[in-house]
Amino acid sequence: MKAPVLDVQHLTMRFGGLTAVSDLSFSARRGEITAIIGPNGAGKTTVFNCVTGFYQPTEGMIRLTHPDGKEFLLERMFDFRIAHKGRVARTFQNIRLFAGMTVLENLLTAQHNTLMRASGYTFFGIVGLPVYARAERAAIDKARSWLDRVGLLARADDPAGDLPYGAQRRLEIVRAMCTDPVLLCLDEPAAGLNPREADDLNRLLISIGRETGTSILLIEHHMHVVMEISNHIVVLDYGQKISEGTPQEIRNDPKVIAAYLGVEEEAMQAAGGAG
Amino acid sequence: MEYFLQQLINGVTLGSIYGLIAIGYTMVYGIIGMINFAHGDVFMVGAFIALIMFLALFAVGLTAVPLALLLVLLVAMMFTALYGWTVERFAYRPLRGSFRLAPLISAIGMSILLQNYIQIVQGARVKPLPPVVTGGYRLWENDSFVVQISNIQIIIVMITVALMLAFSWLVGQTRLGRDMRACEQDLKMASLVGVDTGRTISLTFVIGAALASVAGVMFLLYYGVIDFFIGFIAGVKAFTAAVLGGIGSLPGAMLGGLLIGLIETFWSAYFSSEYKDVAAFSVLILVLIFMPTGILGRPEVEKV
């Protein structure tokens, strides 16, 4: 049993009278891919927003543990601090790239904090110390290697907003990876992708887990993606956890099937067929 | 005590004027989420139209005050409403779907345009109007101080109350009001279910401008002097009122207007009249920092 990288305990999020997530507990283990699935409106994105600090949870605890044992209580941290100190990176359901900046600039912006330090908080950079030039070269090399991996190297100097949809999804993922995250949170990375692109995405995510040791937390509707790459699945319905387990267990859980029946019956069948 | 009472009366009068302007800000903000920066200048144009109408009526020998006042109010509302309509059509409608700062920059351009247009066509000097409505009542009297309420103050408060009631009825009970509320909830959805959003937005500007013109008429009668610059300061204060009351909320705009009027009046009365604008502007900054949803506003949840 691997140690948990993320431990969520009794998470509750209310908006006025609406309870979006209620008393949710689960954990994600280091180096694994954990998926959160559930019908539309089940509260998946809300969980993500709580983990990444965009929402302040009403109740509950979210503990992140780094490989060196350092612990962070995310429910008490601001969003940018969670990303910077906690090293939690995320993508968004409706892609949020810096559309008017080039692909390369997007990836350098992701390395902002590293580069800021190297530029002596701008003071060394403005006088042109070699320290900064070196750091920038390293940052570009890192960006280059990630772009190469997702087949976007040729488009490095094009504005991100000009890329086709699938490429934008990949770019958003590698932009998140450029922050060297401990935990990568992906909000429906396969949405809108064609089957071939979805397969590529599967391979990318598996290789990320394997090669960088980054743990992945994933929200996804494509059961094909979820079932194939997840090590562990948490199922939400109406803000509550109704099931948890390996893909095999989830597939055979009657409660999950009931929750999905009528909602995404075909999706479940497709998942069953794929497995 | 007498002094306090007198200031209270003055503050409520001033607050009524701010409240009427604030409604224009809050309605437009509620529906298309933009600050109509030129709204204060529309108010100023309304005051000028009123001034010219008064002079024209006097010139043709119409001196019966109630009739003149009624005529001026109607004409000012009509013509100012046309300005409101034009402003929206010309400067804001083409920008729907543009980037987020575009409407605001365009509105600032419109504000500059209106101010300088009036300055050029009517001159930069202040324009006095002899008192039209005179007289008043002594409410309270002791040896040192008299508390009085003038007829114009009574008229201002009464017209404001009447307009507020009419306007609440309009928003609450009519088809147009329903369309406006629908647009406020969700513009795209409203158009999908068959609300003519373009027309509703136009009418919102028209109504806002008409109310601002009434405020302009009252400002002119109350102070007896206007210039091309009154819209800027009054606009910022009325915007402050809208924010204080909770932007997007109509009762909030009225409440905020009253509060700003009172704050300004009491500040001038008890502290310093030179810094009365600083008081209003400081309220704006403090409210936006510490209470951005205002008194009656709804909190906004950031969409991630």
Add this chain to the structure above:
Amino acid sequence: MAAAMPERKLDVAGALKDAALAAFVAFGLFSLVLGLRTEQSGLTSALQLYPRPGLLFGAVATVFAGRFLIALLFRSNLLADPARFIPPQASKGIAFIGRYAGIGLLVFALIIPVIFFDNRYLLDLSILVVTYIMLGWGLNIVVGLAGLLDLGYVAFYAVGAYSYALLAQNFGFSFWICLPLAGILAAFWGVLLGFPVLRLRGDYLAIVTLAFGEIIRIVLINWQSFTGGPNGISGIPRPSFFGVPFNDGPDGFAATFGLSFTPSHRVVFLFYLILALALITNYFTIRLRRLPIGRAWEALREDEIACRSLGINTTHTKLTAFALGAMFAGFAGSFFATRQGFISPESFVFHESAMILAIVVLGGMGSQLGIAVAALVMVGGFELFREFAQYRMIVFGLAMIGIMIWRPRGLVSHREPSVHLQEKKPIPAAVVEGARQ
């Protein structure tokens, strides 16, 4: 309005209809306010009305003709696509010229004092234009790069001017000591204001900065004992050539360098001084854009939420933009004070902020060259045609609206990437935050 039906071909009847409607509306708009002039014959007499039918007719006819032409173009599908207004090749051409135009303008600026050494008026005008260029470049950091709309920019200009005036008068500090101090003080005020308000949404921020600008102005007017009130501060020390004064005495500039004395020396010096300050502003901006902080500003303009998800402290990032913009305004302000020798709150009204903002907006938010050209045209152009000076702000207002409608990222709208791997390609305006939601 007519853009809704762009398929038709040369639709004269439709255009006439549009024009008639527009003329009708225009008649309504202008009839009272423009058609009748209120005039006071004496100081105490009542206002009188004077009809101006000719002007009214002219205005309505102008609207009719203008609307007819525009409607004809739109209805006939000639202008349906605003991008065709300036074809892409032309845009590319402009960008190409732009590279050399910048150098050309700089060279021209450098030799202005040589060419116009004896033309005091033109030298003064050049100083004015370059001051606005510098203010535009300073505000560009805030508005163009970081995407924060600052309507109270002139407040920092005022802080710089008053800082210099008060420091120089009360402590006898020289210009070269006061200049950095004024910049630091302005930046300090920027941080002071920015810290609480930079969390606000864009439009709220604009109003708050406007309120702040007004507060500063009102305080300057009313704090008589400190600022001299509405009368301002006069007798502000003039700059010296690094300690050598510009006078006709034996220690003066002319005597020291063996030249015959002329007041132009000081004006020329002032011109080079503001040019140097402006170029420093420009240099800094260009450098900063290539550093992580500048990239973070632009990213902030593009998508603030994404910035936060990447661990960028958006408050600090905005604050640095705000403070740096304020600092350059402070430098410009202290230059203004030393050039004029006299300052008063009159010089720091909202119209100034609006004008600087208009220059940035017209020039193309983020484009250094565009801002310089906009300042040159809008400030210099109107000074040269004095008789139209009263129309300047009207043109500014109209231009701001027009630019937002047709070219939201300004006349020079290509964005230059800050870094490139293989090839540097200018980014078309259509994808930059500026043309899309």
